[in-house]
Amino acid sequence: MRTSLPGYVAIGRMQARTVMRYRVDYGAGLVRLLFQILLLRVVWEGLYAGRTMVDGISFSLTITYLTLGNLQNWLFSPWIFSLIPERVRDGLVGIDLTRPVGFLGQVVASQLGRTAAMAPFAVVALPFASFVGGAQPSTSPAAIIAYVVSLALGYCVITILSVLVGLITFWTLELEGLFLIYRMAVQFLSGALVPLWFMPDALRIVVEVLPLQAVMHTPTAIYLGRIHSGDVAIAMAVQALWVVVLWFAARLVWSRAIRRMIVQGG
Amino acid sequence: MIRALRMWAILARAALRAEMQHRVHFFFGLLGGLAVQGMGLVFIATILTRFGDLGGWTFQEILLLYGMRLTAHALWVIPFASLFQITHVVRSAEFDRYLVRPLNPLIQLMTRRMAIVTIGHLIGGVAILAAGMVRSGVVWTPVNVLLLIAALAGGALTEMSLQLALASLAFRLHSATELMLTLDSVFNSFGNYPIKIFGPVARWGLTTVFPLAFAAYFPATVLLDRTDELWVLPWIAAAAPAVGVILAALAYLFWRAQIRYYSSSGN
Numbered sequence: 001m002r003t004s005l006p007g008y009v010a011i012g013r014m015q016a017r018t019v020m021r022y023r024v025d026y027g028a029g030l031v032r033l034l035f036q037i038l039l040l041r042v043v044w045e046g047l048y049a050g051r052t053m054v055d056g057i058s059f060s061l062t063i064t065y066l067t068l069g070n071l072q073n074w075l076f077s078p079w080i081f082s083l084i085p086e087r088v089r090d091g092l093v094g095i096d097l098t099r100p101v102g103f104l105g106q107v108v109a110s111q112l113g114r115t116a117a118m119a120p121f122a123v124v125a126l127p128f129a130s131f132v133g134g135a136q137p138s139t140s141p142a143a144i145i146a147y148v149v150s151l152a153l154g155y156c157v158i159t160i161l162s163v164l165v166g167l168i169t170f171w172t173l174e175l176e177g178l179f180l181i182y183r184m185a186v187q188f189l190s191g192a193l194v195p196l197w198f199m200p201d202a203l204r205i206v207v208e209v210l211p212l213q214a215v216m217h218t219p220t221a222i223y224l225g226r227i228h229s230g231d232v233a234i235a236m237a238v239q240a241l242w243v244v245v246l247w248f249a250a251r252l253v254w255s256r257a258i259r260r261m262i263v264q265g266g
Numbered sequence: 267m268i269r270a271l272r273m274w275a276i277l278a279r280a281a282l283r284a285e286m287q288h289r290v291h292f293f294f295g296l297l298g299g300l301a302v303q304g305m306g307l308v309f310i311a312t313i314l315t316r317f318g319d320l321g322g323w324t325f326q327e328i329l330l331l332y333g334m335r336l337t338a339h340a341l342w343v344i345p346f347a348s349l350f351q352i353t354h355v356v357r358s359a360e361f362d363r364y365l366v367r368p369l370n371p372l373i374q375l376m377t378r379r380m381a382i383v384t385i386g387h388l389i390g391g392v393a394i395l396a397a398g399m400v401r402s403g404v405v406w407t408p409v410n411v412l413l414l415i416a417a418l419a420g421g422a423l424t425e426m427s428l429q430l431a432l433a434s435l436a437f438r439l440h441s442a443t444e445l446m447l448t449l450d451s452v453f454n455s456f457g458n459y460p461i462k463i464f465g466p467v468a469r470w471g472l473t474t475v476f477p478l479a480f481a482a483y484f485p486a487t488v489l490l491d492r493t494d495e496l497w498v499l500p501w502i503a504a505a506a507p508a509v510g511v512i513l514a515a516l517a518y519l520f521w522r523a524q525i526r527y528y529s530s531s532g533n
Binding site: 203 | 294298299301309316320321383441444448451452455456464
């Protein structure tokens with residue numbers, strides 16, 4: 001692991017450079033994100049219809065949750081799929097496999113590089129997002145620290161999950177439609193459109209046993225003090241459990257995928 | 267005109283056949299299109315289950331509006347999906363070829379590829395529209411049916427016009443796709459809601475500068491007998507399909523004027 005670290009860093013840096021090259025596209029993506037946040041704001045304003053509280057939850061709390069959550073989801077960019085589909089389609093996966101570092105590690109390193117390059121965009125977007133959406137300070141400094149830890153765990157969950165979904169490409173080659181379904185599932189099941197506390201009970205129970213709520217809902221709810229301090233540790237343990245389970249699942253699928261591999265155009 | 271339509275039909279069928287070569291790709295493309303529309307609907311169903319109404323609109327009424335918008339969207343995007351590739355087509359000088367062949371360049375661009383996802387949009391849109399038609403309580407007199415059909419065509423033309431105008435910018439700016447995707451996302455997110463909830467500034471903006479209100483919301487208020495809530499005269503709302511036709515003519519003239527600025531990147 002130690003010896004291959006420079007290799008992973010180089011791959012991450014390569015990916016970061018790609019983001020900078022396409023900065024106009026990413027900038028436009030941010031504008032779309034701001035529209036999305038604005039839409040959520042006006043729709044939720046319409047739903048609150050002048051009430052300050054619904055089920056004991058203020059409008060400002062709900063809109064902060066949605067603003068922060070959507071910005072996080074944008075930064076995590078789960079729909080860029082860890083590059084696997086693109087590499088498989090173009091046959092470049094053959095080159096990737098000859099590199100002296102593991103393939104899954106390369107994919108994760110790319111994703112980290114991309115996120116690092118996108119982070120400044122997210123920082124610039126934060127005040128705009130707070131303006132069109134809303135922002136409310138966290139309840140306590142302890143909650144902010146817990147938020148950062150939980151956000152990192154959420155990032156691990158979504159990154160590994162995207163690798164797992166991306167690996168399907170080894171069986172199917174390009175599947176634009178499947179990724180669209182995944183992207184929509186991430187949006188809804190992570191809580192980025194409807195906070196979990198406003199979902200009907202039957203739906204909420206389903207969402208709570210799925211991994212996607214660990215991506216956005218858990219950190220955001222911790223930030224806003226919606227998870228009581230006693231339960232914060234449990235929520236994070238659930239996130240950590242998902243990281244481990246998904247990582248083993250990804251290893252397992254990868255060990256099968258490599259036997260199925262076709263290098264196109266070789 | 268008739269020849270152009272026939273050529274379009276032949277080329278579109280060929281492009282569709284190319285997409286259908288890979289069955290799994292085709293099937294998941296359809297499902298993907300359905301997922302996009304399905305998620306928007308699940309969102310509205312979830313919030314209205316909890317809150318009852320949005321700006322006075324019930325779920326059943328929003329269902330009709332949503333179905334109209336999606337169907338109109340599918341009607342524009344199925345034939346015009348390749349328009350989103352304009353940046354690539356201009357930059358790679360692929361447009362050179364369109365200019366030397368004896369067929370309208372726009373039709374050649376349109377039939378460059380078919381996007382299967384858009385057929386999923388149509389299936390989803392029609393299903394939601396049918397549910398909305400049954401459950402919204404509108405009495406489907408011949409006049410209402412005609413208004414609905416005209417509204418779908420007008421909505422498709424309105425959206426097409428704005429996108430075609432943006433695509434035309436690619437000849438001079440060498441870049442239009444990102445702008446078009448942004449417009450698309452605005453249409454797909456804001457267009458599905460009763461526009462009155464957006465507040466006075468956005469209402470007027472979405473009526474004049476950026477006429478999204480004409481795409482589905484205005485005709486839906488006429489069908490649902492909700493024109494009292496409008497900020498324009500009811501007859502303007504009922505005339506929405508005509509607005510689509512006028513915009514389409516203007517957009518096409520703009521496209522024709524902008525083609526002259528095309529300069530090949532050469533090779």
